[in-house]
Amino acid sequence: MFDKEYDVIVVGGGHAGSEAAASAANMGCSTLLVTMNLQNIAQMSCNPAMGGIAKGQIVREIDALGGYSGIVSDTSAIQFKMLNKSKGPAMWSPRVQSDRMRFAEDWRLMLENTKNLDFYQEMVSGIITKNHKIVGVKTSLGIEIKAKSVVLTNGTFLNGLIHIGEKNFGGGRAGERAATGITADLINLGFESGRMKTGTPPRVDGRSLDFSKMIEQPGDEKPAKFSYLDITKPLTKQRSCQMTYTSPEVHNLLREGFDRSPMFNGRIESVGPRYCPSIEDKINRFADKDRHQLFVEPEGWNTVEYYVNGFSTSLPEEVQYKALKSVAGFENVKFFRPGYAIEYDYFPPTQLKHTLETKLVDGLYFAGQINGTTGYEEAASQGLMAGINAALKVQEKEEFILSRDEAYIGVLVDDLITKGTEEPYRMFTSRAEYRTLLRQDNADFRLTQKSFDIGLASEKRLHRMNEKLNASEKFVNFFKETSVSPEEANEVLAAKNSAPVKQSGKMFKLFARPQITMDDVRNFKAVESYISENNLDEEVLEQTEIQVKYSGYITKERNNADKLHRLExxxxxxxxxxxxxxxxxxxxxxxxxxxxxxxxxxxxxxxxxxxxxxxxxxxxxxx
The missing domain is CATH 1.10.150.570 (GidA associated domain, C-terminal subdomain)
Structure with a gap:
């Protein structure tokens, strides 16, 4: 079946593997995606959502580079929110609630429509090397498949062990077996490995919940979207999430099972995610808090299954059930399945180059949770970068590396390579020292030309980016060049309790005032006329407003980045x-x-x- 040598083999069909396979294939490489179950490509193993604080910026960057995550997030979205809108634009972070089944289906169909990409369903049980160079992979059926490069994106499957209370069993995800063999091969080659853990909450039947006792969490009134391309559209209808709280009674019921918790009785020794702790960990670490938020999230448009965000746990199932029944709105709850914790092998990422190629084996790349990260977005971005660099290496072209002032993806990779991680790594805006430059609104300006130059981003994507860039630059110049009279200006300024002006001046200076928004300056006839004549859309208006209001901060941060480039x-x-x-x-x-x-x-x-x-x-x- 496999008499040819592939340019790139991607092992694992999660978020990292899907992006790796798509990028390598779209760059013209013969690519094979090998995964244990083709029905679970890009499965949302945990929460049914993409984006969030800093993670939303990463999805925008993946889209700007020509990846698929932004497009699929849009086509499968059931709710959109721009988080942190009360703060400056460097902190704005898009997030979508997704239809879990549609998300996986859309990913599968997009991959099937990608040229140069083949699929094979089986477990990869080892890698084949010769003189510290990758040669291919071997499967559990004993099949050897040759390749010039291999990307490992094994997620939580490497020697995965699932824990529910005092019970544990092998598995990479609920209902799926663990992957064995690869860890032993890598250790024999001299790689250092470790163990990490993560967890997930119970899934429940929405028909058994009383939403009248919860607080509705609707989406944005004017929802945006992730992808910069116009092939996706903003939502016209949305599904709400709900919010409720734990209580001292809930905490006491959970504590009753602590002696049977694998986290507290020593059966789990590996480190879990600091920023997404289990409910028992939250009760233990924050003993002064008498309640914690729970977000009740629908898993799709039509399903009755709900995800209980904030109730991640590995306590015995009867303890989970008893405690959750004491939460407001959950009095008659029915479980679809209990929460669980999972331990898995990872390989400290200091063993990688910035291309995500391993230092020990030429042509072998790691991406996703195998590198000690947590989160769909972090995994997808690594998969994209590993796929790009595997393709470039096969094509004997220069490697593709993003610096810390070019992308959150650059920050993520650099943090992993230089600092390593001893706990599941999650991206935050605070990790980026140039976050004023790395906003979600300008990812296409930062990255699309670079991606086009290496043969990934399409000409259509580049053309759309240039149109938006030119339109926003011209609009900024319009504000710099156009004057407004005191009579017209003061009417707008008075409505915002902003100091009046005594003489005519450039609109740019007025617009730069903190209280004045794009909606305010549209009261000036010249501005509204310009917008109408040039048919400017919301993206251009938002970009222009940011450039006017934050130009000083942006210039200062750019100068700081340029100084540090001398050391780079x-x-x-x-x-x-x-x-x-x-x-x-x-x-x-x-x-x-x-x-x-x-x-x-x-x-x-x-x-x-x-x-x-x-x-x-x-x-x-x-x-």
């Missing part, structure tokens, strides 16, 4: 021996010898490396 351009020789720098701290020498950063800037971000250590390195390099 200082290359460190390959296999540099830091042990000879005796003036450098022992910790710094050990960590830098292990990670082998490629630039001085990257070396400065390694945990345990101080500014004085970098000074020693700069002196040695004659700087």
């Amino acid at each position: 351009n200082l290359k460190i020789p390959a296999n540099f021996d830091y042990s000879k720098l005796k003036s450098m701290s022992l910790e710094a020498r050990e960590k830098l010898n292990k990670i082998q950063p490629t630039t001085v800037s990257q070396a400065s971000r390694v945990s345990g490396v101080s500014p004085s250590d970098i000074s020693v390195l700069l002196v040695y390099m004659g700087r």
